Amino acid sequence: MKISVVIPCYGAEPTLHDAVRSALDAYEVLVVDDASPGGCAELVASWGWPNVRVIPHRENLGLGAARNSGSAAATGDWIAFLDADDAFEDGWHRALTTFLHQSPESTWIYHPVREWTGTQLKAVRYGDHPTQHSDWILLRPAVAPSACALRADVAKAQPFDTNRRLQGTEDLELWMRLWAEGHRPVRWTDEAFTRYRISHGMSAELESHTTKIRLRWTQFVERGWISEGVLVRAELELQRQKARSHHKAGRFKEAQRAYLAAGPSAKNWILAAAAAVRLRI
Numbered sequence: 046m047k048i049s050v051v052i053p054c055y056g057a058e059p060t061l062h063d064a065v066r067s068a069l070d071a072y073e074v075l076v077v078d079d080a081s082p083g084g085c086a087e088l089v090a091s092w093g094w095p096n097v098r099v100i101p102h103r104e105n106l107g108l109g110a111a112r113n114s115g116s117a118a119a120t121g122d123w124i125a126f127l128d129a130d131d132a133f134e135d136g137w138h139r140a141l142t143t144f145l146h147q148s149p150e151s152t153w154i155y156h157p158v159r160e161w162t163g164t165q166l167k168a169v170r171y172g173d174h175p176t177q178h179s180d181w182i183l184l185r186p187a188v189a190p191s192a193c194a195l196r197a198d199v200a201k202a203q204p205f206d207t208n209r210r211l212q213g214t215e216d217l218e219l220w221m222r223l224w225a226e227g228h229r230p231v232r233w234t235d236e237a238f239t240r241y242r243i244s245h246g247m248s249a250e251l252e253s254h255t256t257k258i259r260l261r262w263t264q265f266v267e268r269g270w271i272s273e274g275v276l277v278r279a280e281l282e283l284q285r286q287k288a289r290s291h292h293k294a295g296r297f298k299e300a301q302r303a304y305l306a307a308g309p310s311a312k313n314w315i316l317a318a319a320a321a322v323r324l325r326i
Contacts, residue, residue, distance in 0.1 A: 047072035051115030057129035058083035070138035077111040109205035109215040116200045125194040130242040137238035152196045154233045155188045158241035169237045182279040192239040281308040
């Protein structure tokens with residue numbers, strides 16, 4: 046079973062070595078240089094790893110297009126995605142190939158991730174395994190791109206969306222589209238085989254991302270994937286997830302507002318109170 050790993054790179058040269066090195070057990074590692082200003086291609090070439098090659102973009106095309114270029118160039122049976130600031134754990138390739146040999150009917154698989162600061166390992170994120178289309182927006186996300194693999198023919202036939210205006214939500218759009226096409230994700234292990242680097246970012250970036258999520262919801266309603274009535278509940282979940290991100294980042298005032306906007310529940314009130322006294326949870 047040949048596994049190709051696709052790693053997009055734009056401005057991620059400081060963390061790229063850890064990502065590529067963690068994937069070296071794969072049949073091939075495809076680093077897509079999305080016209081990165083940091084000399085991605087030259088950096089990769091300097092490492093001299095024989096199963097690693099660079100797919101260059103002459104201009105910056107965005108994350109979705111970079112992943113698609115890697116998928117198009119891949120020659121393996123399966124394509125695993127890994128962001129350039131994340132890393133696989135030791136043993137991921139052996140465990141994954143064993144599973145794939147035992148489950149030839151699978152087309153789409155994922156595993157949990159462990160939060161990682163770059164130096165310290167944190168909590169494992171399992172998310173909520175979806176059982177219906179609307180779960181992708183009503184529950185905690187279960188599938189992260191850096192912990193997801195697709196059978197090669199599926200990945201090539203179902204590429205990531207390349208709308209730059211909605212960049213950062215192309216994974217959600219693909220998961221919804223795969224579900225609509227009849228594919229179902231399999232959590233192939235409870236082992237967190239990906240270190241997911243957590244970046245707290247800026248409050249403004251989180252607000253921009255939630256706006257993009259809402260625009261995606263509009264698309265999903267138009268395509269008939271979800272009903273408009275689902276959006277009220279989805280907005281509450283979005284506020285809850287936003288509150289957790291603010292809370293973890295120490296943005297306590299923003300967290301308190303988002304918890305209260307997430308709907309009246311004992312849990313939200315308790316978390317809002319914790320944020321009010323600047324208590325991290």
